[in-house]
Amino acid sequence: MGAAAIGIARQRNLFGVVLLSGIYSFLMATVLVVLDAVDVAMTEAAVGAGISTVLLLGAIHLAGGTESRPIHKPWLPLFVVVVTGGMLVYGTLGLPAFSDPQAPIHQHVAPSYLKEGPVRTGVPNVVTAVLASYRGFDTLGETTVVFTAGIGVIALLRRRKPRHKYPARADGDGGEGAK
Amino acid sequence: MSFAGHYSYFVTILLLMVGLFIVIARSSLIKKLVGLGLFQTAVYLLYIAPGKLIGGVAPIIGDAFEVYSNPLPHVLILTAIVVGVATLALGLALVVRIKEAYGSIEEEEILALDADDELRTRNRS
Numbered sequence: 001m002g003a004a005a006i007g008i009a010r011q012r013n014l015f016g017v018v019l020l021s022g023i024y025s026f027l028m029a030t031v032l033v034v035l036d037a038v039d040v041a042m043t044e045a046a047v048g049a050g051i052s053t054v055l056l057l058g059a060i061h062l063a064g065g066t067e068s069r070p071i072h073k074p075w076l077p078l079f080v081v082v083v084t085g086g087m088l089v090y091g092t093l094g095l096p097a098f099s100d101p102q103a104p105i106h107q108h109v110a111p112s113y114l115k116e117g118p119v120r121t122g123v124p125n126v127v128t129a130v131l132a133s134y135r136g137f138d139t140l141g142e143t144t145v146v147f148t149a150g151i152g153v154i155a156l157l158r159r160r161k162p163r164h165k166y167p168a169r170a171d172g173d174g175g176e177g178a179k
Numbered sequence: 180m181s182f183a184g185h186y187s188y189f190v191t192i193l194l195l196m197v198g199l200f201i202v203i204a205r206s207s208l209i210k211k212l213v214g215l216g217l218f219q220t221a222v223y224l225l226y227i228a229p230g231k232l233i234g235g236v237a238p239i240i241g242d243a244f245e246v247y248s249n250p251l252p253h254v255l256i257l258t259a260i261v262v263g264v265a266t267l268a269l270g271l272a273l274v275v276r277i278k279e280a281y282g283s284i285e286e287e288e289i290l291a292l293d294a295d296d297e298l299r300t301r302n303r304s
Contacts, residue, residue: 014209021213028220036237036248037227040256044223047264052216055264059209059271063278077204085196089189097184098228105229110249117250118240126238126250131257142258149265156272 018056025049039127187228194221206286208274212267219263226252226259 025048032041096103113134114126123129131139198221201214230249238250274284281289 035227035231037253038237040253043260047260062275063284074204081196081200085192088192092188098187124240127253130254146265149269152269153272156276
């Protein structure tokens with residue numbers, strides 16, 4: 001996965017970049033399955049590897065496919081990125097180790113959701129129970145975000161030249177398929 | 180603290196760094212958006228990885244299982260993925276409009292065109 005990510009950084013043909021990001025998304029989905037996040041993995045495979053790739057390919061088709069050779073030397077951004085990474089590594093040293101049952105994340109409200117969620121909502125999948133039942137309004141707000149983004153995309157792409165071969169893509173609302 | 184115990188954090192940080200580097204250093208606007216996506220997936224990993232318990236199963240309750248991984252990060256990240264693709268769609272639409280207006284999606288060329296424009300208006304007045 002790291003190789004795919006660094007490949008994205010080095011590849012200048014944007015078509016290659018899009019393919020690599022699709023591969024990266026599938027690898028990420030696999031990792032998420034291993035981490036027991038099956039719902040997230042399914043969404044990532046459908047949205048990250050599917051819809052995002054389609055959107056990116058459409059954009060490349062409309063906006064052209066190669067990146068010019070960089071003018072600046074990459075040393076300053078590299079320095080900034082390495083300093084940021086170093087600070088983040090320093091920050092993680094105080095965090096609990098991987099899969100530590102005593103970590104605060106497993107002690108706080110999660111056990112009560114796991115115990116009461118299926119009883120109160122009647123849904124055995126706790127992720128679904130929390131998403132649709134406990135946090136139903138949050139999910140409604142999220143749908144509003146996707147709707148607003150779809151309207152934004154249509155508003156931006158509506159004033160196209162009529163001689164263009166392809167009509168405006170109403171692609172922004174593609175995200176709705178995820179839920 | 181051991182290296183193995185924090186390995187997931189280090190992978191996350193590596194991906195985060197690559198995404199940040201693409202956003203800062205690469206000139207193509209589409210590639211910047213891909214980098215932003217990379218950064219986002221790193222954040223997913225940052226949330227999901229601490230929720231895993233070794234020996235646990237996915238949080239779908241059944242009689243056969245005792246230990247479940249933490250479901251709450253999964254819920255948050257599901258929302259984040261969907262909002263992320265909405266952002267991506269809007270960003271790509273902006274890129275397409277920029278391409279129509281400037282004829283380029285390279286940051287440097289767009290900045291040069293802008294500077295030219297400004298110089299011309301100043302000379303005229």
